[in-house]
Amino acid sequence: MLRSRTVPEDKKILNMKIEKDKIKYTANLARISLTSEEEVLFSEQLNNILSYMEKIGKIDTADVKPTSHAVSMGNVFRDDIPKKSLLTKEVLINVPDKEDSFFRVPRILE
Numbered sequence: 001m002l003r004s005r006t007v008p009e010d011k012k013i014l015n016m017k018i019e020k021d022k023i024k025y026t027a028n029l030a031r032i033s034l035t036s037e038e039e040v041l042f043s044e045q046l047n048n049i050l051s052y053m054e055k056i057g058k059i060d061t062a063d064v065k066p067t068s069h070a071v072s073m074g075n076v077f078r079d080d081i082p083k084k085s086l087l088t089k090e091v092l093i094n095v096p097d098k099e100d101s102f103f104r105v106p107r108i109l110e
Contacts, residue, residue, distance in 0.1 A: 018046040
């Protein structure tokens with residue numbers, strides 16, 4: 001069972017603000033050029049995202065059962081029903097290259 005863990009306040013990344021210099025640095029790493037208006041815009045947008053994440057982080061989820069999907073998942077496979085197999089002769093009728101009763105395929109490992 002998954003358990004939530006408490007993160008010390010000094011280790012929380014959500015209290016962080018993205019300044020214009022971080023945007024410039026990241027744009028340089030990505031080798032893209034940004035105008036100063038774009039730098040301000042991206043800084044604001046990223047700070048809005050962090051602010052929203054901070055709000056989500058304050059939600060009490062102690063009584064919420066951990067899930068891996070938003071909706072319950074069930075087995076979507078059909079039941080295995082044994083059937084009569086094809087004969088080797090029938091299987092090899094349209095095979096472009098065969099050797100005895102085997103498929104012959106190009107070598108993929110050297």
